[in-house]
Amino acid sequence: MPNLFPRWTNLLPLKIAVCVGATAAGIALAFSYYATPKALTVGYQPSQPIPFSHKIHVDQLGLDCRYCHSFVEVSGHSNVPTGNTCWNCHQHVQRDSPKLAPLHRSMDPAFPGYDGRPIEWVRIHKSPDYVYFNHAAHVNRGVSCQTCHGDVNRMEVVWQDQPHSMAWCLDCHRAPEKFLRPLEEVYNFGYDPLQYLSENPQLGVKTPEELGLKLKEQFDVKPKESCATCHH
Ligand code: HEC
Ligand code: HEC
Numbered sequence: 001m002p003n004l005f006p007r008w009t010n011l012l013p014l015k016i017a018v019c020v021g022a023t024a025a026g027i028a029l030a031f032s033y034y035a036t037p038k039a040l041t042v043g044y045q046p047s048q049p050i051p052f053s054h055k056i057h058v059d060q061l062g063l064d065c066r067y068c069h070s071f072v073e074v075s076g077h078s079n080v081p082t083g084n085t086c087w088n089c090h091q092h093v094q095r096d097s098p099k100l101a102p103l104h105r106s107m108d109p110a111f112p113g114y115d116g117r118p119i120e121w122v123r124i125h126k127s128p129d130y131v132y133f134n135h136a137a138h139v140n141r142g143v144s145c146q147t148c149h150g151d152v153n154r155m156e157v158v159w160q161d162q163p164h165s166m167a168w169c170l171d172c173h174r175a176p177e178k179f180l181r182p183l184e185e186v187y188n189f190g191y192d193p194l195q196y197l198s199e200n201p202q203l204g205v206k207t208p209e210e211l212g213l214k215l216k217e218q219f220d221v222k223p224k225e226s227c228a229t230c231h232h
């Protein structure tokens with residue numbers, strides 16, 4: 001997706017807001033509500049060097065997100081897997097599929113054209129450099145991948161499902177109870193709060209709303225809204 005403006009223009013409003021200080025905060029907030037290009041990146045779906053399907057690997061084979069995105073609960077950054085992770089299986093499975101040629105080029109010294117270079121996945125979700133985001137801080141507090149990335153488990157090709165704008169972040173920081181899940185349900189893409197409640201009557205909770213409030217209290221979650229939370 002080409003940027004409409006050169007990169008430095010992105011930073012300009014932030015610098016101005018920071019210089020003018022707290023009184024500007026309200027204005028900046030209003031500005032970003034209206035000016036944030038919400039629709040700019042939703043639906044962004046580049047083609048990848050290997051037509052990797054989450055639908056096959058997650059929905060059909062049942063692999064957990066953390067099998068490949070292994071840092072997501074221990075680090076701010078969610079990694080994309082290296083060729084080794086794929087090669088563990090694909091040196092045996094579908095070995096001769098032409099779709100896997102770039103994997104052989106990266107991992108298989110016997111392959112004509114082998115160069116040992118990492119596969120160059122095209123990045124889909126990218127916050128501007130002046131935004132601080134942290135994966136572990138969310139998934140370890142009951143925020144699911146599904147809430148922020150959509151039904152990745154069913155995607156043949158990943159696209160951006162949610163705007164990831166400032167207004168979007170703040171909508172949840174103001175009312176996280178609408179989105180929180182029990183920790184063991186964070187990676188469950190079939191999560192249904194009503195079913196969860198009927199299977200866990202000992203909680204003494206009747207509605208998804210009450211469950212959200214209970215989890216908020218239990219995790220002691222108080223997402224911050226101050227500018228410095230996300231803009232260091
Ligand atoms: C077998 C390995 C594997 C598993 C399991 C897996 N992924 Fe991925 N994921 C990848 C690879 C490889 C990419 C990069 C290529 C692409 O975008 O399809 C990727 C890309 C992504 C992206 C886009 C990254 C970007 O560039 O912004 C998201 C979001 C994502 N995965 C979420 C998930 C979620 C959520 C799960 C669990 C439901 C999951 N993945 C399970 C291998 C995996
Ligand atoms: C746990 C084992 C496992 C891992 C890890 C794994 N795969 Fe697969 N993959 C499979 C299996 C099994 C199939 C075949 C599914 C089928 O035929 O229904 C498959 C199918 C595929 C296909 C379709 C091949 C074709 O010709 O239709 C591609 C492409 C692929 N995988 C790429 C990858 C990539 C890239 C990675 C690493 C990010 C990866 N896989 C990781 C097991 C795995």
Ligand code: HEC
Nearest residue numbers: 065069072078079123125126127133138143144145148164
């Ligand atoms: C609170 C929202 C949120 C949750 C929950 C979340 N993500 Fe993300 N994810 C983001 C944002 C925002 C980015 C862009 C971050 C950046 O640019 O630094 C991103 C980026 C990614 C990337 C691309 C990283 C890269 O360097 O290519 C992957 C992969 C990913 N997420 C996977 C996951 C998986 C897997 C889960 C669940 C275990 C998950 N995310 C949960 C918001 C979220």
Ligand code: HEC
Nearest residue numbers: 132133134137141147169172176179220221222223229230
């Ligand atoms: C669906 C809900 C949700 C969304 C969407 C969301 N957050 Fe959060 N965020 C939380 C919760 C819950 C916490 C944990 C608060 C706590 O521990 O008290 C949190 C914490 C944080 C923290 C503190 C992390 C730390 O290191 O302590 C940062 C920074 C943050 N979020 C940034 C973002 C940004 C940037 C976005 C948008 C790209 C975003 N969040 C979107 C719910 C959300």
Ligand code: HEC
Nearest residue numbers: 013014017025028032036131165166169225226227229230
């Ligand atoms: C929960 C995280 C979060 C908090 C808190 C936050 N921001 Fe942001 N802010 C973002 C994200 C994410 C973007 C990037 C939006 C995009 O790429 O569309 C952003 C972008 C901006 C921009 C660039 C203009 C724009 O709208 O794209 C300005 C200016 C800004 N923020 C100012 C502020 C000020 C002032 C505050 C304090 C009142 C604040 N932000 C609090 C997440 C946050």
